[in-house]
Amino acid sequence: MACSSAKSLLAPSSRAPSPSPSSPPSPGTLEIISGSPTNPAMSGKDFKPGDELAYVEDHTVSKIASNDPLRNVDAEFGGTEERKRLEKKLLRKLDARMSIMVVIYILNYIDRNNAAAARLRGFEEDLGLKGNQFATILSILYVGYILMQVPSNMFLNYIGKPSLYLPACMVVWGAISCLTGITHNFVGALLTRFFLGFVEAAFFPGALFLLSKWYKREELGLRTAILYCGNLSSNAFGGLIAAGILDTMEGKLGHAAWRWLFFIEGAITMAVAIMAIFILPDFPNTTRWLSPMERRLAEVRMAEDAGGEADHDTSNEGPFYGLILAVKDWKVWWLALALTSQVVGLSFNAYFPTLTATLGYNRTISLLLCAPPWAFATIVAFLNARHADKTGERFWHVAGPLIVGIIGFVIAEATMHIAGRYIALFLMAQSYAGFIVFYSWCSNSLPRPPSKRAVALALINAFSQLGNVAGSYVWPTSWGKTYRKSYGICIACFGCAIVMCYIFKLHLISLNRRLDNGEEVEGMQERRDAMEEAAELEGVTIEEIRQRRKGFRFAY
Numbered sequence: 001m002a003c004s005s006a007k008s009l010l011a012p013s014s015r016a017p018s019p020s021p022s023s024p025p026s027p028g029t030l031e032i033i034s035g036s037p038t039n040p041a042m043s044g045k046d047f048k049p050g051d052e053l054a055y056v057e058d059h060t061v062s063k064i065a066s067n068d069p070l071r072n073v074d075a076e077f078g079g080t081e082e083r084k085r086l087e088k089k090l091l092r093k094l095d096a097r098m099s100i101m102v103v104i105y106i107l108n109y110i111d112r113n114n115a116a117a118a119r120l121r122g123f124e125e126d127l128g129l130k131g132n133q134f135a136t137i138l139s140i141l142y143v144g145y146i147l148m149q150v151p152s153n154m155f156l157n158y159i160g161k162p163s164l165y166l167p168a169c170m171v172v173w174g175a176i177s178c179l180t181g182i183t184h185n186f187v188g189a190l191l192t193r194f195f196l197g198f199v200e201a202a203f204f205p206g207a208l209f210l211l212s213k214w215y216k217r218e219e220l221g222l223r224t225a226i227l228y229c230g231n232l233s234s235n236a237f238g239g240l241i242a243a244g245i246l247d248t249m250e251g252k253l254g255h256a257a258w259r260w261l262f263f264i265e266g267a268i269t270m271a272v273a274i275m276a277i278f279i280l281p282d283f284p285n286t287t288r289w290l291s292p293m294e295r296r297l298a299e300v301r302m303a304e305d306a307g308g309e310a311d312h313d314t315s316n317e318g319p320f321y322g323l324i325l326a327v328k329d330w331k332v333w334w335l336a337l338a339l340t341s342q343v344v345g346l347s348f349n350a351y352f353p354t355l356t357a358t359l360g361y362n363r364t365i366s367l368l369l370c371a372p373p374w375a376f377a378t379i380v381a382f383l384n385a386r387h388a389d390k391t392g393e394r395f396w397h398v399a400g401p402l403i404v405g406i407i408g409f410v411i412a413e414a415t416m417h418i419a420g421r422y423i424a425l426f427l428m429a430q431s432y433a434g435f436i437v438f439y440s441w442c443s444n445s446l447p448r449p450p451s452k453r454a455v456a457l458a459l460i461n462a463f464s465q466l467g468n469v470a471g472s473y474v475w476p477t478s479w480g481k482t483y484r485k486s487y488g489i490c491i492a493c494f495g496c497a498i499v500m501c502y503i504f505k506l507h508l509i510s511l512n513r514r515l516d517n518g519e520e521v522e523g524m525q526e527r528r529d530a531m532e533e534a535a536e537l538e539g540v541t542i543e544e545i546r547q548r549r550k551g552f553r554f555a556y
Helices: 004-009 069-076 080-098 100-120 123-127 133-159 160-181 185-199 201-215 217-248 257-277 292-305 323-329 332-347 347-357 363-368 371-391 395-414 418-429 434-445 450-471 484-516 529-538 542-549
Strands: 010-011 030-032 051-057 060-061
Touching: 004 185, 010 030, 030 332, 069 080, 069 484, 080 201, 080 217, 080 292, 100 123, 100 133, 100 160, 100 185, 100 201, 100 217, 100 257, 100 347, 100 363, 123 185, 133 160, 133 323, 133 450, 133 484, 160 185, 160 201, 160 257, 201 292, 201 332, 201 434, 201 450, 217 257, 217 371, 217 434, 323 450, 332 347, 332 395, 332 434, 332 450, 332 484, 347 418, 347 484, 363 371, 371 395, 371 418, 371 434, 371 484, 395 434, 395 529, 434 484, 529 542
Parallel strands: none
Antiparallel strands: 051 060
């Protein structure tokens, strides 16, 4: 493995002092620069560029630097083909463990949105809610959600232990969800919903940051989509679970069925949290169930993907360094506004059972009808993200589903025909496919340093929750059963988001042109400490890292 001690002892002949003309070394000859090797007979032995080197005093293995720095790294892992095999094995292992985050996200969203299902079985009546009080109960959750996201991600980046932090938050929000089932008035429900949002805020931005620590840019879109399938699946399965509980638990032990909904779903969350402690990974340099070679491979992959910088914060970057960088970067605020527009347009999600109820069926069938549109949306999201990763294109993979969603809004606005309106729900639901790719686009556009990326992802997501607050008031009962005004607002918001994304695409094209011309752009300034760490990781020089940085381009 490359290390500083090995680099001080060994160097390729191409960088050694010039030999005498009478005895030129053969290509790839190993020369001892300083120190004594454990096996002096190795001195002068011929190696092919990329082969592993002799043992040195501390028994560390280094490698010969060739003209291609990536070949040096590949040699450490047994060559290019062996490295590819090891990477596939590492990704399979990661994917298997990361899959629990889909389950967590299902529970996260079910616990957040079960009030919409409870509304169908007496939640408002039993608590004596009047006017906009139900909408306030929905929106107050996002106040806590907004307040906690940035501090939570800063803390997660600092401690580097998502396997403990995220499950701990799960246990707390599961308990709070259970407490919602014992409330008897508006104030009690308001408090539990506020604190539920406060604690749930840790998961989604934390999950996005965790994914960005392990997966390269061309891998991140698909993994983000798989994660967000937990959200979409919760809309499908949440309705089915709610239908089962609400239809069978009425009056059990003297409690209304909607109370059992909160009790049961909160208890499931706490049970899964305990399992997650033993399954979730930490960061590449702190995950202990990986072998040393796998940890090193994970770190090297991310250093290469970042254009030649180690994916760590350097020692001179304090805890608020990333916060300052994120707040000062206008791209973060632009992306936050674009996402907020999408979130308002997607506000139909929280009212989906209400929208299926406008088809004229009973409560149970209305809940069951929620599942097919979200199952369809899950498939579209998966295919859209996979294609985005394959092609490296971002804008049309965001805008395309939003345009189809606008068509769905127009159909729903224009007709009360059952078949047409139900088809419109499918088109509306699939618009989440663009929303998902947008998140990976944010990660790709703010690659370094990690502290900035952690804060930026949380800040963008937190700011966008203002869209959920506003969206809570887009679907008042007085606008039903047609909800034409609501659909009109959603059309306007999606249109605004598409325009903002297009302007952002033009900006990234401009940045790439500047990079082509060798100019320095904001967010791509050299971080000497991070470059030195990447050079040590890969066994190459700072200059080679600097050359690789020149190949970095933003995806649009």
